[in-house]
Amino acid sequence: MLLFALLPLSVWAAPKLTQESVFVGQVYQKELDSEATVSGQSGAALPNWLIFRNNILQGIPTENDIGTHLVEVKSASGSDFHTLKFVVKEDTENPCGTEDTFWLEAIYSNDEGTQMRLDAAIEIGQFQPLETLRVYSANYSRKFRNVELVMADAEDPKFAVIWKVACNDVDAATDAMDAFITEDEVDYEQIVLTKGRVIPGTSKIEATTVVSTTTKRTTRGLYGNDARPVRLNPMPTYKCTKGQLCEMLIPEDIFRDQEDGSTFNLRLSISSLDSNAKQYFALGDRNITGISMKSGEFNFRLEARDKNDQMVTAPFTINVYISPKTNxxxxxxxxxxxxxxxxxxxxxxxxxxxxxxxxxxxxxxxxxxxxxxxxxxxxxxxxxxxxxxxxxxxxxxxxxxxxxxxxxxxxxxxxxxxxxxxxxxxxxxxxxxxxxxxxxxxxxxxxxQIVPVASEPSSAGIGNTNWMLVLIILGCLLLLICLILIICSIRGKGKKKIPSEYMTKGSPVVFPEEVDEDNGDHAGTPMLTREERPPLKVSTTENPLYKPPPPLTAASPRIPAGSAHISAAQKMPPPYVPP
The missing domain is CATH 3.30.70 (Alpha-Beta Plaits)
Known part of the structure; x- marks a missing residue:
């Protein structure tokens, strides 16, 4: 009895209820069983912002869907039944807090409903996290945010896929914009960079206030009514050769400014997007000129500024090929x-x-x-x-x-x-x-060909040549020694013997006491001095023939020092007879 009492409770138990919160513009996806059926409340149609395809319940709520939505999910057998309660609300928090937020907006000029918006978001989701994307109608994207255009503007947009790229950093924002523009797999009409903050407390009534999309919207920039320049067309891809002069024309319809006019009325400049590459190109007269000394692919950005220094950019690529061969x-x-x-x-x-x-x-x-x-x-x-x-x-x-x-x-x-x-x-x-x-x-x-090639000598020939060279050297040495000996002997015979005797050998010697001082005839006669003294320093280099006189003997008569004359009775020495 207890079993039968509990059975109706299990069959008629209330369905499971799951509540999920979704922001306006957020991409929602939930995978279900392959045989499950999905419907609105009490079997009604799904809400307009939801579709069920490929076993995935997915959708993007709009500003008109703010509120509560019930979706019933049943299994094929009907035993599993639960209800999803969606609460759609606005995202009123500024992504960068108290700082300005930079958003990129991919603009689409045609809106065919939820499926088209989902396809656009999923396509961009290949390059950006899907949970960070928001898809808003053109009117609502300006209603809940207080923004100003930084680059470009759109003509008659229907909806936009937007995402945050930077917080209060215009350089990082423009770099992100340039990087996204280079992706060729995304099919959008135009890309826009905006700056601003989310308006807190936006109500559903304000959000659903529709402004006719046929009315042309005028956007003011940072300088009152002076609108920012916009990019109309992408830059082409250029081809150059390494080491050769490359002059690349800039199309005139790249940029447009409401006040200043076309591209060449703006102040143009280029900057390299490759941080590790040297910039070989610069702006010329309506062209980009330079000579690259490296080959490869180089990415640049063409910048255009109006008179108030409001800027718009256009990225481009230069492919540099290798130089031709030369001789x-x-x-x-x-x-x-x-x-x-x-x-x-x-x-x-x-x-x-x-x-x-x-x-x-x-x-x-x-x-x-x-x-x-x-x-x-x-x-x-x-x-x-x-x-x-x-x-x-x-x-x-x-x-x-x-x-x-x-x-x-x-x-x-x-x-x-x-x-x-x-x-x-x-x-x-x-x-x-x-x-x-x-x-x-x-x-x-x-x-x-001009230089003759000599045959390689054999090993025996090399040995004989070495022995002959040794014999020739020895013979030359012997001949040189003989010549030296002969020259030395000839020079020895020709030398004269230096006489070692006195030059006055054999001449008579006259003593001082035997000389008459008044007679000057004895000037050339050798004689002894009154007081014989040896020289203080004998130098053989001054006169090699000089020899000191022999010492005086005791038998030699001496005249007293005080006598000045020789007596007349003194006998003169006999005349000298040579032997």
Whole structure:
């Protein structure tokens, strides 16, 4: 009995109730069983903002759906039955709190209902988290937010998919906008960048107040009635070659400003989006000009500002392909600091134009291969080649003709007319050419043919040659020793013997007391002094023939020191008779 009493309670138990909150514009998705059936309350149709496809209950509520909605979900057997209670409300919290929020808005000019809005949100959800997206009608997106346009404006929009990209950071916002624009898989009409805050406490009545979409909306910028410039069309993709002058025209219909006019009435500039890439391009006269010394894909952004410095951007890409092959190189050493080439992207373009004027050829004829510093930072060397000379074969006559237009034939000095044609801005000190590629190979082959190739000697021949070389060296040494001995012997015989005797040997010696002081005839006669004293210092170098006199004997008569004259009775010595 108890079992039968409980059975009706299990069969007629109240269905399960699940409450879920959904914000206006939020993408809602819930996967159900494959055989489940979904309907509105008491089997009615689903609310307008919900659809059931691929076993997924999904939808996007609008501002007209604020309130409560009941959805019944039943299993195929009917045993599982529950009710989903949706509470749709406005999202009144500012994403960036007390700071201004930057939103990106993908604008669509056609609105075919919930399914189209879902498809648009899911498509953008490939690049942005789906839960961060909001899909609003054009009128409501301006009702619950107090925003101003930062970039671009839309003509007659129907709905927009919006998401936050930055908080009070315009640079980060514009970078996010440029990155999203490069995605080609998203099919939207236009992209808009807005800045502002959510208005708290927006009511349903205010939200459902409809403004006719046929009325053209005028948006004010930061400077009163001065509207911001808008981007009308995307920039094209450009193709260039490494080392060659590239001039890319800017279409006139890229931007439009209500007060200032078309693109070229605005202040234009470009900036690189690749942080690790050097910028080789700059704005020229209605074009983008430069010479890239690297190959690859480079991303840039063209910026346009009006007189009040309100900006709009358009990203673009430059694909730089590798340089063609060459078989010659020309080096120009110039009095120009290398930093001028590095700081100004247009400087290399000016050089190519001056070179083309000097040689009378179009700028596309030349390819810069390298720009490097010279002997000091105030000098630079530019290496280039001529594209009109084919690299398939070596045409040395054409290369020599090119060289002769720059340097003289005899002393290979840089021609004055070539220096003047290049101009003082790129004053050329020296011009020289080099062969490379197939020209270098042919030159090596010719050199190899001119030089005779000697046969390789055998090992026995090498041994005999070494022994002969040793014998020749020994013979030369013996001959040299013999010559030295002969010369020394000849010089020894020719020397004269230095006499070791006195020069006055055999002459009579006169003593002092035997000399008459009044008679001067004895001046040339050797005699002894009154007081014989040895010299203080005997030097053989002054007079090698000098020898001191022998000592006086005791038998020698001496005259007293006080006597001044010799007595007359003194006997004179006998005359000297030589032996």
């Amino acid at each position: 010659h190189l020309v080096d120009l050493e110039m009095d120009k600091p290398i930093k001028e080439f590095e700081s100004d992207p247009l400087e290399s373009a000016r050089f190519i134009k001056r070179l083309s004027d000097a040689l009378g050829a179009p700028p596309s004829t030349f390819t810069i291969r390298e720009i490097k510093q010279g002997v000091n930072p105030n000098k630079s060397v530019v290496t280039w080649s001529n594209n009109s000379l084919t690299a398939e074969r070596c045409n040395e006559d054409a290369i020599m003709e090119l060289k002769n237009r720059m340097v003289t034939k005899q002393k290979e000095r840089t021609k004055t007319e070539f220096i003047k044609a290049i101009g003082p801005q790129f004053y050329v000190r020296k011009a020289s050419t080099r062969l490379t590629g197939n020209c270098l190979k042919e030159s090596e082959m010719e050199t190899t």
